Amino acid sequence: MPLYEFVCQKCDCEQELLVRGEEQPQCEACGSEKLARLLSVPAGHTAAPGPSLSGSGPPGSCGTGCGCFPG
């Protein structure tokens, strides 16, 4: 059965609920049906590139922890 994460738009609590078919889930805390389903994406994930490595070693180097580092 699909388990979805919801946030209640009434009491603002988050909860995981099983949803079967067209069944409308209810908030376990306040009973409200105004639940917004959260997308199952990892929290905090961004597409932005990591910190720049430029300035530490020659161009193309990944750093001391990488095998391509000449030193």
Ligand SMILES: [Zn+2]
């Ligand atoms: Zn609620």
